[in-house]
Amino acid sequence: MxxxxxxxxxxxxxxxxxxxxxxxxxxxxxxxxxxxxxxxxxxxxxxxxxxxxxxxxxxxxxxxxxxxxxxxxxxxxxxFSTITIDYSRNFMEIKKREISYPDHDTEGNTLSLIDRLKSVNDEIESLDRKRSEAVGRKDLIIEKLRERASEYDGFYRKVIYEYLEKLDFSEVAEETGLPEDMVERIIGKFISS
Incomplete structure (x- = not known):
């Protein structure tokens, strides 16, 4: 982080x-x-x-x-930004995104603005529920992949866990200090098992 x-x-x-x-x-x-x-x-x-x-x-x-x-x-x-913290059994992730201000009309009387505010709040709540469900699916998938990675020794397992977190060979190579082609071979072996 x-x-x-x-x-x-x-x-x-x-x-x-x-x-x-x-x-x-x-x-x-x-x-x-x-x-x-x-x-x-x-x-x-x-x-x-x-x-x-x-x-x-x-x-x-x-x-x-x-x-x-x-x-x-x-x-x-x-x-100003929006921050999400995912803390699950199998991963923790914190992300920050700048708030995007679209060019929407914010004119109108007070009642119409309050109605739009309620609508936006409902939309955010719906997105939060969908996001929560997606995080749950991600957690279960990572759990299953980690079970499969547990068959490998500590070093290989560390490389695999790093890959499951980043899903990027070059980032894993940088994090572990290994050549990228070695990371690709380890992950390739894991995928084919």
């Missing part, structure tokens, strides 16, 4: 940061306001804001005047 995904998981593991991101997804805000809304000290909020900014989840979007001190930095969320 690459560093960007680890950073995302690290950012989301903290409850205060999650609450801050949820708030900033709705509207721009500043540290004191976030502190009051979330119920955490401003010092703790400032620390979390620094972390989120370094990880690329938020940025400053200007400042607003304060009657009791220097201007307050206003933060906004950024770096």
């Amino acid at each position: 690459d560093d960007e995904l680890w950073n995302i998981l690290m950012a989301l593991e903290n409850g205060t940061r999650r609450e801050m991101l949820k708030t900033l997804a709705n509207y721009d805000s500043y540290a004191l306001e976030l502190s009051k809304m979330i119920g955490v000290s401003q010092q703790a909020i400032n620390k979390q804001l620094d972390i989120l900014e370094k990880l690329g989840f938020i940025s400053t979007s200007g400042s607003i005047p304060s009657t009791i001190g220097p201007p307050r930095k206003v933060y906004r969320s950024m770096g």
Whole structure:
């Protein structure tokens, strides 16, 4: 898994940061306001804001005047993506995809926009169910292939398991340090067995 995904998981593991991101997804805000809304000290909020900014989840979007001190930095969320985590008996996979914003019409009255929102939510739920079923099928297939790979010694089995994860000879060769043609021979032998 690459560093960007680890950073995302690290950012989301903290409850205060999650609450801050949820708030900033709705509207721009500043540290004191976030502190009051979330119920955490401003010092703790400032620390979390620094972390989120370094990880690329938020940025400053200007400042607003304060009657009791220097201007307050206003933060906004950024770096939007969708993240899927598959954790099954036979594999774990984490993927990040940038959110694609199609050029669809978002005009209309409030009721029609709410109806479209409900429709999109239903569509996402349906896709999630189908994806969950596909992940289950993948898990069962990998389980059966791993059973067959268990007949091989540790080194060959490692190469086979890497291949089942990546399904790419060159990536397996890079991961294991083997020449690509050797990986192809090992997998070829596995496939023909």
